[in-house]
Amino acid sequence: MLAIDARDVEKTFRSGWPRRRETPALRGVSLAVERGSIFGLLGPNGAGKTTLLSILATLLTPDRGTVMVLGLDVVREAGALRRRLNMASGRPSFLWSLRVAEIIAFYGRLYGISGATLRRRVDGLIELCELGPYRRIPYSDLSTGLKQRVALAKSLVNDPELLFLDEPTLGLDPDVSVRVRAHIARLRREQGITIVLTTHYMREADELCDEIAFIKGGRILARGTPGELKRQIRLGEVVALRLDPVRVPWLADVPGVLRCVEVDGWVECTVDEAEKRLPELLRALYADGVVIRNVQVREPELEEVFVELAK
Amino acid sequence: MSWRNELLAVWAVTLRNALMGARNVFFFFELLFWPIVGVLSIGLMSRFLELTEAQASFVLVGTIALSVVNVCQLEVAYAVLLDVWSKSLKHQFLAPIGIRHLTLGSWVVGMVRSLAVFGLLAALGRWAFGFQVLQPGWLALATFLLGCFLTAWVVGVSVCALITLFGNRAEAFAWASVNMVLVLAGIYYPISVLPDPIAAIARAIPLTYFLDAYRAHYGFASEFSAPIATGLALSVLYAGLAHWAFLAAIHRARRTGLLLKMSE
Numbered sequence: 001m002l003a004i005d006a007r008d009v010e011k012t013f014r015s016g017w018p019r020r021r022e023t024p025a026l027r028g029v030s031l032a033v034e035r036g037s038i039f040g041l042l043g044p045n046g047a048g049k050t051t052l053l054s055i056l057a058t059l060l061t062p063d064r065g066t067v068m069v070l071g072l073d074v075v076r077e078a079g080a081l082r083r084r085l086n087m088a089s090g091r092p093s094f095l096w097s098l099r100v101a102e103i104i105a106f107y108g109r110l111y112g113i114s115g116a117t118l119r120r121r122v123d124g125l126i127e128l129c130e131l132g133p134y135r136r137i138p139y140s141d142l143s144t145g146l147k148q149r150v151a152l153a154k155s156l157v158n159d160p161e162l163l164f165l166d167e168p169t170l171g172l173d174p175d176v177s178v179r180v181r182a183h184i185a186r187l188r189r190e191q192g193i194t195i196v197l198t199t200h201y202m203r204e205a206d207e208l209c210d211e212i213a214f215i216k217g218g219r220i221l222a223r224g225t226p227g228e229l230k231r232q233i234r235l236g237e238v239v240a241l242r243l244d245p246v247r248v249p250w251l252a253d254v255p256g257v258l259r260c261v262e263v264d265g266w267v268e269c270t271v272d273e274a275e276k277r278l279p280e281l282l283r284a285l286y287a288d289g290v291v292i293r294n295v296q297v298r299e300p301e302l303e304e305v306f307v308e309l310a311k
Numbered sequence: 312m313s314w315r316n317e318l319l320a321v322w323a324v325t326l327r328n329a330l331m332g333a334r335n336v337f338f339f340f341e342l343l344f345w346p347i348v349g350v351l352s353i354g355l356m357s358r359f360l361e362l363t364e365a366q367a368s369f370v371l372v373g374t375i376a377l378s379v380v381n382v383c384q385l386e387v388a389y390a391v392l393l394d395v396w397s398k399s400l401k402h403q404f405l406a407p408i409g410i411r412h413l414t415l416g417s418w419v420v421g422m423v424r425s426l427a428v429f430g431l432l433a434a435l436g437r438w439a440f441g442f443q444v445l446q447p448g449w450l451a452l453a454t455f456l457l458g459c460f461l462t463a464w465v466v467g468v469s470v471c472a473l474i475t476l477f478g479n480r481a482e483a484f485a486w487a488s489v490n491m492v493l494v495l496a497g498i499y500y501p502i503s504v505l506p507d508p509i510a511a512i513a514r515a516i517p518l519t520y521f522l523d524a525y526r527a528h529y530g531f532a533s534e535f536s537a538p539i540a541t542g543l544a545l546s547v548l549y550a551g552l553a554h555w556a557f558l559a560a561i562h563r564a565r566r567t568g569l570l571l572k573m574s575e
Contacts, residue, residue, distance in 0.1 A: 013568050054571055059401050061566050082407040093398040093574065095327065097334040102327075109323030110406035112316040138334075154402070 003194040004033035009065035025051040027218040040209035086160040090170030092151035096140035111158035125153040165197040237274040242294035324416025346378035373498035386421030387467020401574035447528030458521025461546035468553035475560035517545040
Protein backbone atom coordinates (compact mmCIF):
# COMPACT_ATOMS: atom_id res chain seq x y z
CA MET A 1 0.00 0.00 0.00
CA LEU A 2 1.37 3.40 -0.96
CA ALA A 3 1.89 6.26 1.49
CA ILE A 4 2.87 8.61 -1.34
CA ASP A 5 1.88 8.47 -4.97
CA ALA A 6 3.12 11.51 -6.88
CA ARG A 7 2.92 11.73 -10.64
CA ASP A 8 4.49 14.21 -13.06
CA VAL A 9 4.89 16.91 -10.43
CA GLU A 10 6.13 20.23 -11.73
CA LYS A 11 6.98 23.38 -9.82
CA THR A 12 8.51 26.61 -11.06
CA PHE A 13 9.32 29.56 -8.80
CA ARG A 14 8.77 33.00 -10.26
CA SER A 15 10.45 36.07 -8.85
CA GLY A 16 11.53 39.59 -9.77
CA TRP A 17 9.64 42.63 -10.98
CA PRO A 18 9.11 44.00 -13.62
CA ARG A 19 11.26 41.29 -15.27
CA ARG A 20 10.01 37.91 -14.17
CA ARG A 21 12.63 35.29 -13.51
CA GLU A 22 11.55 31.68 -13.66
CA THR A 23 13.39 28.96 -11.76
CA PRO A 24 12.16 25.45 -12.49
CA ALA A 25 12.47 23.42 -9.28
CA LEU A 26 10.70 20.19 -10.24
CA ARG A 27 10.34 18.93 -13.82
CA GLY A 28 7.94 16.02 -13.91
CA VAL A 29 8.83 14.11 -10.77
CA SER A 30 7.03 10.83 -10.10
CA LEU A 31 7.44 9.01 -6.83
CA ALA A 32 5.86 6.09 -5.01
CA VAL A 33 6.64 5.36 -1.36
CA GLU A 34 5.44 2.24 0.42
CA ARG A 35 3.75 2.57 3.80
CA GLY A 36 6.02 1.79 6.73
CA SER A 37 9.22 2.36 4.78
CA ILE A 38 12.03 4.88 5.15
CA PHE A 39 12.54 6.67 1.87
CA GLY A 40 15.56 8.87 1.21
CA LEU A 41 15.71 11.81 -1.15
CA LEU A 42 19.30 12.57 -2.08
CA GLY A 43 20.72 15.20 -4.33
CA PRO A 44 23.03 18.19 -4.50
CA ASN A 45 22.02 21.65 -3.25
CA GLY A 46 19.22 23.16 -5.32
CA ALA A 47 18.23 19.76 -6.72
CA GLY A 48 14.59 20.14 -5.64
CA LYS A 49 14.58 17.91 -2.54
CA THR A 50 13.10 20.46 -0.15
CA THR A 51 10.62 21.65 -2.80
CA LEU A 52 9.36 18.10 -3.28
CA LEU A 53 9.21 17.50 0.47
CA SER A 54 7.28 20.75 0.97
CA ILE A 55 4.74 19.80 -1.69
CA LEU A 56 4.23 16.39 -0.08
CA ALA A 57 3.79 18.11 3.30
CA THR A 58 1.15 20.57 1.89
CA LEU A 59 3.36 23.62 2.48
CA LEU A 60 3.68 24.29 -1.21
CA THR A 61 1.21 23.71 -4.04
CA PRO A 62 2.42 22.03 -7.24
CA ASP A 63 1.96 23.74 -10.63
CA ARG A 64 1.13 20.46 -12.37
CA GLY A 65 0.75 16.79 -11.61
CA THR A 66 -1.17 14.82 -9.01
CA VAL A 67 0.05 14.13 -5.51
CA MET A 68 -1.75 11.68 -3.26
CA VAL A 69 -0.44 11.31 0.27
CA LEU A 70 -2.00 8.73 2.60
CA GLY A 71 -4.77 8.44 0.01
CA LEU A 72 -5.59 12.17 0.13
CA ASP A 73 -4.99 14.87 -2.46
CA VAL A 74 -2.40 17.36 -1.13
CA VAL A 75 -4.24 20.34 -2.60
CA ARG A 76 -7.93 19.53 -2.26
CA GLU A 77 -7.76 17.56 0.99
CA ALA A 78 -4.84 19.33 2.65
CA GLY A 79 -6.75 20.07 5.88
CA ALA A 80 -7.54 16.42 6.59
CA LEU A 81 -4.07 15.35 5.55
CA ARG A 82 -2.27 17.76 7.91
CA ARG A 83 -3.71 15.91 10.93
CA ARG A 84 -1.87 12.75 9.85
CA LEU A 85 1.59 14.01 8.97
CA ASN A 86 4.32 16.12 10.47
CA MET A 87 7.74 17.46 9.65
CA ALA A 88 11.07 18.27 11.27
CA SER A 89 13.82 20.30 9.76
CA GLY A 90 17.58 20.20 10.30
CA ARG A 91 17.48 23.96 10.61
CA PRO A 92 14.73 24.20 13.22
CA SER A 93 13.25 27.43 14.46
CA PHE A 94 10.62 28.04 17.08
CA LEU A 95 9.45 30.96 19.21
CA TRP A 96 12.50 32.12 21.11
CA SER A 97 10.95 32.74 24.53
CA LEU A 98 8.92 29.55 24.78
CA ARG A 99 10.35 26.72 26.84
CA VAL A 100 10.89 23.22 25.48
CA ALA A 101 7.76 21.73 27.09
CA GLU A 102 5.67 24.75 26.06
CA ILE A 103 6.68 24.42 22.41
CA ILE A 104 5.67 20.76 22.27
CA ALA A 105 2.43 21.50 24.16
CA PHE A 106 1.58 24.43 21.85
CA TYR A 107 1.80 22.28 18.75
CA GLY A 108 0.01 19.44 20.56
CA ARG A 109 -3.00 21.71 21.17
CA LEU A 110 -3.02 22.72 17.50
CA TYR A 111 -3.50 19.02 16.74
CA GLY A 112 -6.43 18.79 19.18
CA ILE A 113 -4.62 17.20 22.13
CA SER A 114 -5.36 18.55 25.61
CA GLY A 115 -5.46 17.83 29.35
CA ALA A 116 -3.86 14.71 30.78
CA THR A 117 -3.30 13.24 27.30
CA LEU A 118 -1.28 16.27 26.29
CA ARG A 119 0.75 16.19 29.51
CA ARG A 120 1.53 12.50 29.01
CA ARG A 121 2.43 13.09 25.36
CA VAL A 122 4.74 16.00 26.20
CA ASP A 123 6.44 14.02 28.99
CA GLY A 124 6.83 10.99 26.72
CA LEU A 125 8.40 12.99 23.89
CA ILE A 126 10.71 14.82 26.25
CA GLU A 127 11.89 11.45 27.54
CA LEU A 128 12.17 9.95 24.05
CA CYS A 129 14.25 12.85 22.77
CA GLU A 130 16.33 13.05 25.97
CA LEU A 131 15.22 16.60 26.73
CA GLY A 132 14.38 16.07 30.41
CA PRO A 133 17.00 18.44 31.87
CA TYR A 134 16.00 21.15 29.38
CA ARG A 135 12.20 21.12 29.59
CA ARG A 136 12.06 24.54 31.28
CA ILE A 137 14.83 26.15 29.22
CA PRO A 138 13.80 28.84 26.66
CA TYR A 139 14.33 27.74 23.07
CA SER A 140 16.81 30.55 22.35
CA ASP A 141 19.16 29.21 25.06
CA LEU A 142 19.43 25.71 23.54
CA SER A 143 22.36 24.39 21.50
CA THR A 144 21.89 23.37 17.86
CA GLY A 145 21.67 19.69 18.76
CA LEU A 146 19.04 20.31 21.43
CA LYS A 147 17.02 22.49 19.04
CA GLN A 148 16.99 19.63 16.55
CA ARG A 149 15.78 17.27 19.24
CA VAL A 150 12.98 19.73 20.07
CA ALA A 151 12.07 19.75 16.37
CA LEU A 152 11.97 15.95 16.35
CA ALA A 153 9.81 15.90 19.51
CA LYS A 154 7.43 18.46 18.00
CA SER A 155 7.19 16.43 14.80
CA LEU A 156 5.98 13.40 16.76
CA VAL A 157 3.40 15.22 18.88
CA ASN A 158 0.42 14.14 16.75
CA ASP A 159 1.57 10.51 16.34
CA PRO A 160 1.98 11.05 12.59
CA GLU A 161 1.49 8.26 10.09
CA LEU A 162 3.92 10.01 7.78
CA LEU A 163 6.95 11.96 8.92
CA PHE A 164 9.08 14.25 6.77
CA LEU A 165 12.61 14.85 7.98
CA ASP A 166 14.56 17.52 6.15
CA GLU A 167 18.25 16.96 6.89
CA PRO A 168 17.54 15.71 10.41
CA THR A 169 21.19 15.43 11.51
CA LEU A 170 22.55 18.55 9.84
CA GLY A 171 25.29 20.10 11.97
CA LEU A 172 24.94 17.64 14.83
CA ASP A 173 27.84 16.15 16.76
CA PRO A 174 28.58 12.58 15.62
CA ASP A 175 27.35 11.01 18.88
CA VAL A 176 24.07 12.95 18.71
CA SER A 177 23.67 12.03 15.02
CA VAL A 178 24.01 8.37 15.91
CA ARG A 179 21.27 8.72 18.57
CA VAL A 180 18.96 10.63 16.21
CA ARG A 181 19.42 7.95 13.55
CA ALA A 182 18.65 5.31 16.15
CA HIS A 183 15.44 7.24 17.05
CA ILE A 184 14.41 7.35 13.40
CA ALA A 185 15.00 3.63 12.91
CA ARG A 186 13.06 2.88 16.13
CA LEU A 187 10.11 5.03 15.02
CA ARG A 188 9.67 2.95 11.91
CA ARG A 189 10.32 -0.34 13.69
CA GLU A 190 8.09 0.24 16.74
CA GLN A 191 5.41 2.56 15.42
CA GLY A 192 5.36 1.72 11.74
CA ILE A 193 5.67 5.37 10.72
CA THR A 194 6.47 6.04 7.08
CA ILE A 195 9.47 8.35 6.95
CA VAL A 196 10.70 10.45 4.05
CA LEU A 197 14.02 12.10 4.67
CA THR A 198 16.43 14.28 2.80
CA THR A 199 20.08 14.13 3.72
CA HIS A 200 23.53 15.03 2.51
CA TYR A 201 25.07 12.22 4.51
CA MET A 202 25.33 9.13 2.36
CA ARG A 203 26.16 6.89 5.26
CA GLU A 204 22.92 7.99 6.92
CA ALA A 205 20.93 7.17 3.80
CA ASP A 206 22.72 3.84 3.40
CA GLU A 207 22.07 2.92 7.03
CA LEU A 208 18.45 4.05 7.31
CA CYS A 209 16.71 3.98 3.96
CA ASP A 210 14.86 1.07 2.41
CA GLU A 211 14.76 2.97 -0.83
CA ILE A 212 16.50 6.03 -2.21
CA ALA A 213 15.78 8.45 -5.03
CA PHE A 214 18.51 10.64 -6.48
CA ILE A 215 17.18 13.98 -7.59
CA LYS A 216 19.05 16.57 -9.61
CA GLY A 217 17.87 19.57 -11.58
CA GLY A 218 14.28 18.81 -10.59
CA ARG A 219 14.34 15.29 -12.03
CA ILE A 220 14.70 11.92 -10.40
CA LEU A 221 17.78 10.35 -11.99
CA ALA A 222 17.77 7.00 -10.26
CA ARG A 223 15.91 5.15 -7.55
CA GLY A 224 16.10 1.83 -5.77
CA THR A 225 17.52 0.23 -2.66
CA PRO A 226 21.07 1.34 -1.76
CA GLY A 227 22.39 -1.99 -3.09
CA GLU A 228 20.41 -1.74 -6.33
CA LEU A 229 21.69 1.77 -6.94
CA LYS A 230 25.28 0.73 -6.49
CA ARG A 231 24.78 -2.06 -9.03
CA GLN A 232 22.68 0.10 -11.34
CA ILE A 233 25.41 2.72 -11.65
CA ARG A 234 27.94 -0.02 -12.49
CA LEU A 235 30.66 1.41 -10.34
CA GLY A 236 32.18 -2.01 -9.88
CA GLU A 237 33.68 -3.30 -6.65
CA VAL A 238 36.71 -2.11 -4.78
CA VAL A 239 39.72 -4.34 -4.01
CA ALA A 240 41.82 -2.53 -1.41
CA LEU A 241 45.43 -3.74 -1.04
CA ARG A 242 48.16 -2.86 1.45
CA LEU A 243 51.37 -3.55 -0.44
CA ASP A 244 55.11 -3.32 -0.01
CA PRO A 245 56.29 -1.40 -1.98
CA VAL A 246 53.18 0.79 -1.83
CA ARG A 247 53.28 1.89 -5.46
CA VAL A 248 52.83 -0.65 -8.22
CA PRO A 249 52.50 1.35 -11.47
CA TRP A 250 51.31 -1.51 -13.69
CA LEU A 251 48.25 -2.39 -11.53
CA ALA A 252 45.93 -0.03 -13.44
CA ASP A 253 46.80 -1.85 -16.68
CA VAL A 254 45.66 -5.29 -15.48
CA PRO A 255 42.58 -6.45 -17.48
CA GLY A 256 39.31 -5.77 -15.57
CA VAL A 257 40.82 -3.03 -13.40
CA LEU A 258 38.87 0.17 -14.05
CA ARG A 259 41.03 2.53 -11.97
CA CYS A 260 43.49 2.55 -9.09
CA VAL A 261 43.95 5.21 -6.43
CA GLU A 262 46.15 5.44 -3.35
CA VAL A 263 44.31 6.27 -0.12
CA ASP A 264 46.02 6.35 3.30
CA GLY A 265 48.61 3.74 2.38
CA TRP A 266 46.06 1.48 0.66
CA VAL A 267 45.85 0.95 -3.09
CA GLU A 268 42.15 0.88 -4.02
CA CYS A 269 41.50 -0.84 -7.33
CA THR A 270 38.02 -0.60 -8.74
CA VAL A 271 37.38 -3.78 -10.69
CA ASP A 272 34.47 -4.95 -12.83
CA GLU A 273 34.06 -8.20 -10.86
CA ALA A 274 36.00 -8.79 -7.63
CA GLU A 275 35.46 -12.54 -7.50
CA LYS A 276 37.15 -13.00 -10.88
CA ARG A 277 39.80 -10.28 -10.69
CA LEU A 278 41.12 -10.75 -7.14
CA PRO A 279 42.97 -14.07 -7.83
CA GLU A 280 44.42 -12.61 -11.03
CA LEU A 281 45.65 -9.53 -9.21
CA LEU A 282 47.18 -11.55 -6.36
CA ARG A 283 48.95 -13.87 -8.80
CA ALA A 284 50.39 -10.94 -10.77
CA LEU A 285 51.58 -9.19 -7.61
CA TYR A 286 53.18 -12.39 -6.25
CA ALA A 287 54.93 -12.98 -9.57
CA ASP A 288 56.33 -9.44 -9.46
CA GLY A 289 57.72 -9.95 -5.94
CA VAL A 290 55.35 -7.47 -4.28
CA VAL A 291 54.58 -8.26 -0.62
CA ILE A 292 50.83 -8.34 0.08
CA ARG A 293 50.21 -7.24 3.69
CA ASN A 294 46.40 -6.95 3.67
CA VAL A 295 43.46 -7.34 1.28
CA GLN A 296 39.86 -6.10 1.55
CA VAL A 297 36.97 -6.32 -0.90
CA ARG A 298 34.01 -4.00 -0.56
CA GLU A 299 31.08 -2.53 -2.45
CA PRO A 300 31.41 1.10 -3.53
CA GLU A 301 30.13 3.68 -1.01
CA LEU A 302 26.79 5.32 -1.71
CA GLU A 303 28.78 8.51 -1.80
CA GLU A 304 30.50 7.31 -4.95
CA VAL A 305 27.11 6.63 -6.52
CA PHE A 306 26.07 10.15 -5.54
CA VAL A 307 29.20 11.69 -7.05
CA GLU A 308 28.70 9.69 -10.25
CA LEU A 309 25.06 10.79 -10.57
CA ALA A 310 25.74 14.38 -9.62
CA LYS A 311 28.30 14.75 -12.46
CA MET B 312 -13.35 20.18 13.13
CA SER B 313 -15.27 19.83 16.41
CA TRP B 314 -16.08 22.80 18.66
CA ARG B 315 -13.67 21.40 21.22
CA ASN B 316 -10.83 21.38 18.73
CA GLU B 317 -11.82 24.84 17.46
CA LEU B 318 -11.62 26.27 20.98
CA LEU B 319 -8.45 24.35 21.77
CA ALA B 320 -6.65 25.76 18.73
CA VAL B 321 -7.75 29.30 19.66
CA TRP B 322 -6.64 28.68 23.27
CA ALA B 323 -3.25 27.38 22.05
CA VAL B 324 -2.60 30.65 20.20
CA THR B 325 -3.93 32.72 23.13
CA LEU B 326 -1.61 30.96 25.56
CA ARG B 327 1.36 31.22 23.22
CA ASN B 328 0.91 34.97 22.69
CA ALA B 329 0.33 35.55 26.41
CA LEU B 330 3.52 33.66 27.33
CA MET B 331 5.54 35.52 24.69
CA GLY B 332 4.16 38.85 25.90
CA ALA B 333 4.82 38.08 29.55
CA ARG B 334 8.48 37.24 28.83
CA ASN B 335 9.40 40.15 26.61
CA VAL B 336 10.43 43.39 28.27
CA PHE B 337 9.73 45.33 25.05
CA PHE B 338 6.14 44.15 25.08
CA PHE B 339 5.73 45.87 28.47
CA PHE B 340 7.38 48.94 27.00
CA GLU B 341 4.79 49.21 24.26
CA LEU B 342 2.06 48.39 26.78
CA LEU B 343 2.99 51.16 29.22
CA PHE B 344 5.46 53.70 27.93
CA TRP B 345 3.93 55.08 24.74
CA PRO B 346 0.32 55.11 25.97
CA ILE B 347 1.33 57.00 29.14
CA VAL B 348 3.47 59.44 27.15
CA GLY B 349 0.51 59.99 24.80
CA VAL B 350 -2.04 60.80 27.51
CA LEU B 351 0.37 62.99 29.49
CA SER B 352 1.48 65.04 26.48
CA ILE B 353 -2.03 65.53 25.09
CA GLY B 354 -3.46 66.28 28.55
CA LEU B 355 -0.73 68.82 29.28
CA MET B 356 -1.18 70.40 25.85
CA SER B 357 -4.92 70.76 26.47
CA ARG B 358 -4.10 72.51 29.79
CA PHE B 359 -1.60 74.85 28.08
CA LEU B 360 -4.16 75.71 25.39
CA GLU B 361 -6.75 76.29 28.14
CA LEU B 362 -9.27 73.93 26.54
CA THR B 363 -12.63 73.51 28.23
CA GLU B 364 -13.27 70.33 30.18
CA ALA B 365 -15.37 68.98 27.27
CA GLN B 366 -12.72 69.85 24.68
CA ALA B 367 -10.01 68.21 26.78
CA SER B 368 -12.20 65.12 27.08
CA PHE B 369 -12.63 65.12 23.29
CA VAL B 370 -8.89 64.87 22.61
CA LEU B 371 -8.23 62.51 25.53
CA VAL B 372 -10.87 60.09 24.19
CA GLY B 373 -8.91 60.14 20.92
CA THR B 374 -5.59 59.55 22.65
CA ILE B 375 -6.93 56.63 24.66
CA ALA B 376 -8.60 55.14 21.56
CA LEU B 377 -5.30 55.42 19.70
CA SER B 378 -3.49 53.45 22.40
CA VAL B 379 -6.22 50.83 22.77
CA VAL B 380 -6.43 50.20 19.01
CA ASN B 381 -2.65 50.21 18.58
CA VAL B 382 -1.95 47.73 21.38
CA CYS B 383 -4.78 45.41 20.29
CA GLN B 384 -4.00 45.49 16.56
CA LEU B 385 -0.32 44.86 17.24
CA GLU B 386 -1.24 41.74 19.19
CA VAL B 387 -3.48 40.53 16.34
CA ALA B 388 -0.60 41.09 13.92
CA TYR B 389 1.57 38.95 16.22
CA ALA B 390 -0.51 36.00 14.94
CA VAL B 391 1.89 36.04 12.00
CA LEU B 392 4.69 38.34 13.10
CA LEU B 393 5.93 36.19 15.98
CA ASP B 394 6.37 33.27 13.61
CA VAL B 395 7.89 35.44 10.90
CA TRP B 396 10.44 36.84 13.35
CA SER B 397 11.26 33.40 14.73
CA LYS B 398 11.17 31.80 11.24
CA SER B 399 8.71 29.17 12.42
CA LEU B 400 5.84 30.09 10.10
CA LYS B 401 5.85 26.78 8.24
CA HIS B 402 5.28 24.77 11.43
CA GLN B 403 2.16 26.80 12.12
CA PHE B 404 0.74 26.25 8.66
CA LEU B 405 1.73 22.59 8.67
CA ALA B 406 -0.68 22.08 11.58
CA PRO B 407 -4.39 21.50 10.89
CA ILE B 408 -5.55 24.97 11.90
CA GLY B 409 -7.15 27.86 10.07
CA ILE B 410 -6.34 31.54 10.14
CA ARG B 411 -9.43 32.09 12.33
CA HIS B 412 -7.67 30.29 15.17
CA LEU B 413 -4.58 32.44 14.80
CA THR B 414 -6.40 35.74 14.60
CA LEU B 415 -9.01 35.00 17.26
CA GLY B 416 -6.42 33.65 19.70
CA SER B 417 -4.27 36.73 19.22
CA TRP B 418 -7.29 39.02 19.40
CA VAL B 419 -8.24 37.63 22.82
CA VAL B 420 -4.78 38.51 24.18
CA GLY B 421 -4.96 41.87 22.41
CA MET B 422 -8.27 42.70 24.09
CA VAL B 423 -6.95 41.77 27.53
CA ARG B 424 -3.79 43.84 27.04
CA SER B 425 -5.61 46.84 25.63
CA LEU B 426 -8.18 46.65 28.45
CA ALA B 427 -5.25 46.88 30.86
CA VAL B 428 -3.91 49.87 28.92
CA PHE B 429 -7.36 51.44 28.92
CA GLY B 430 -7.73 51.00 32.70
CA LEU B 431 -4.32 52.52 33.29
CA LEU B 432 -4.92 55.49 30.99
CA ALA B 433 -8.41 56.07 32.40
CA ALA B 434 -6.95 56.21 35.92
CA LEU B 435 -4.13 58.50 34.78
CA GLY B 436 -6.58 60.76 32.90
CA ARG B 437 -8.81 61.05 35.96
CA TRP B 438 -5.93 61.67 38.38
CA ALA B 439 -4.01 64.16 36.22
CA PHE B 440 -6.72 65.90 34.20
CA GLY B 441 -10.06 65.05 35.84
CA PHE B 442 -11.17 63.09 32.75
CA GLN B 443 -14.10 60.71 33.48
CA VAL B 444 -14.29 57.74 31.12
CA LEU B 445 -17.46 56.51 32.80
CA GLN B 446 -19.34 59.77 32.34
CA PRO B 447 -21.20 58.34 29.30
CA GLY B 448 -22.15 55.20 31.30
CA TRP B 449 -21.11 51.54 31.19
CA LEU B 450 -23.02 50.63 28.03
CA ALA B 451 -21.59 53.53 26.01
CA LEU B 452 -18.12 52.70 27.27
CA ALA B 453 -18.50 49.00 26.42
CA THR B 454 -19.73 49.88 22.92
CA PHE B 455 -16.83 52.27 22.42
CA LEU B 456 -14.31 49.63 23.50
CA LEU B 457 -15.99 47.04 21.29
CA GLY B 458 -15.59 49.45 18.38
CA CYS B 459 -11.90 49.89 19.19
CA PHE B 460 -11.39 46.11 19.41
CA LEU B 461 -13.20 45.47 16.13
CA THR B 462 -11.16 48.16 14.37
CA ALA B 463 -8.00 46.62 15.84
CA TRP B 464 -9.03 43.18 14.56
CA VAL B 465 -9.58 44.52 11.04
CA VAL B 466 -6.30 46.45 11.03
CA GLY B 467 -4.32 43.56 12.58
CA VAL B 468 -5.64 40.97 10.16
CA SER B 469 -4.95 43.33 7.25
CA VAL B 470 -1.35 43.69 8.46
CA CYS B 471 -1.10 39.86 8.61
CA ALA B 472 -2.40 39.68 5.03
CA LEU B 473 0.08 42.32 3.81
CA ILE B 474 3.04 40.58 5.45
CA THR B 475 1.98 37.18 4.12
CA LEU B 476 1.53 38.71 0.67
CA PHE B 477 4.75 40.73 0.41
CA GLY B 478 7.03 39.25 3.10
CA ASN B 479 8.93 41.02 5.85
CA ARG B 480 9.55 44.08 3.71
CA ALA B 481 5.85 44.94 4.03
CA GLU B 482 6.18 45.53 7.78
CA ALA B 483 7.07 49.23 7.52
CA PHE B 484 4.23 49.87 5.08
CA ALA B 485 1.84 47.97 7.32
CA TRP B 486 2.65 50.10 10.37
CA ALA B 487 2.43 53.32 8.36
CA SER B 488 -0.99 52.36 7.04
CA VAL B 489 -2.22 51.64 10.58
CA ASN B 490 -1.34 55.14 11.71
CA MET B 491 -2.90 56.60 8.58
CA VAL B 492 -6.17 54.84 9.40
CA LEU B 493 -6.11 56.19 12.94
CA VAL B 494 -5.37 59.75 11.81
CA LEU B 495 -8.18 59.62 9.24
CA ALA B 496 -10.65 58.35 11.83
CA GLY B 497 -10.59 61.74 13.56
CA ILE B 498 -8.58 60.88 16.63
CA TYR B 499 -8.09 64.52 17.73
CA TYR B 500 -10.74 66.34 15.69
CA PRO B 501 -14.21 65.88 14.19
CA ILE B 502 -13.98 64.70 10.59
CA SER B 503 -15.99 67.73 9.51
CA VAL B 504 -12.69 69.68 9.62
CA LEU B 505 -11.17 67.44 6.97
CA PRO B 506 -11.26 68.33 3.25
CA ASP B 507 -14.24 66.63 1.54
CA PRO B 508 -12.37 63.81 -0.29
CA ILE B 509 -10.47 62.88 2.88
CA ALA B 510 -13.63 63.15 5.00
CA ALA B 511 -15.23 60.67 2.60
CA ILE B 512 -12.42 58.20 3.36
CA ALA B 513 -12.84 58.90 7.09
CA ARG B 514 -16.53 58.02 6.80
CA ALA B 515 -15.50 54.57 5.55
CA ILE B 516 -13.57 53.84 8.76
CA PRO B 517 -15.58 52.15 11.56
CA LEU B 518 -13.64 53.82 14.39
CA THR B 519 -14.86 57.23 13.16
CA TYR B 520 -18.41 56.23 14.16
CA PHE B 521 -17.51 54.73 17.53
CA LEU B 522 -15.52 57.86 18.46
CA ASP B 523 -18.43 60.04 17.33
CA ALA B 524 -20.95 58.07 19.41
CA TYR B 525 -18.82 58.11 22.55
CA ARG B 526 -17.94 61.80 22.27
CA ALA B 527 -21.63 62.65 21.91
CA HIS B 528 -21.91 61.88 25.65
CA TYR B 529 -19.38 64.66 26.35
CA GLY B 530 -21.58 67.27 24.68
CA PHE B 531 -20.45 67.09 21.05
CA ALA B 532 -23.34 66.68 18.64
CA SER B 533 -23.11 63.49 16.60
CA GLU B 534 -22.21 63.97 12.93
CA PHE B 535 -24.03 60.77 11.94
CA SER B 536 -27.60 59.53 12.31
CA ALA B 537 -26.86 55.97 13.53
CA PRO B 538 -23.16 55.89 14.33
CA ILE B 539 -23.05 52.64 16.33
CA ALA B 540 -25.07 50.63 13.81
CA THR B 541 -22.99 52.06 10.95
CA GLY B 542 -19.75 51.38 12.80
CA LEU B 543 -20.76 47.79 13.57
CA ALA B 544 -21.92 47.15 9.99
CA LEU B 545 -18.67 48.52 8.55
CA SER B 546 -16.63 46.52 11.09
CA VAL B 547 -18.37 43.28 10.10
CA LEU B 548 -17.88 44.07 6.41
CA TYR B 549 -14.19 44.86 6.81
CA ALA B 550 -13.63 41.92 9.15
CA GLY B 551 -14.95 39.63 6.41
CA LEU B 552 -12.82 41.33 3.76
CA ALA B 553 -9.67 41.25 5.93
CA HIS B 554 -10.22 37.55 6.70
CA TRP B 555 -10.67 36.80 3.01
CA ALA B 556 -7.56 38.84 2.11
CA PHE B 557 -5.47 36.95 4.70
CA LEU B 558 -6.79 33.62 3.45
CA ALA B 559 -5.98 34.57 -0.15
CA ALA B 560 -2.51 35.74 0.92
CA ILE B 561 -1.83 32.37 2.59
CA HIS B 562 -2.97 30.49 -0.54
CA ARG B 563 -0.69 32.68 -2.64
CA ALA B 564 2.23 32.19 -0.23
CA ARG B 565 1.78 28.41 -0.55
CA ARG B 566 1.83 28.79 -4.33
CA THR B 567 4.81 31.15 -4.60
CA GLY B 568 6.89 29.54 -1.87
CA LEU B 569 6.91 32.69 0.28
CA LEU B 570 5.63 30.63 3.20
CA LEU B 571 8.85 28.62 3.07
CA LYS B 572 11.06 31.63 2.39
CA MET B 573 9.73 33.33 5.51
CA SER B 574 10.69 30.22 7.48
CA GLU B 575 14.34 30.21 6.34
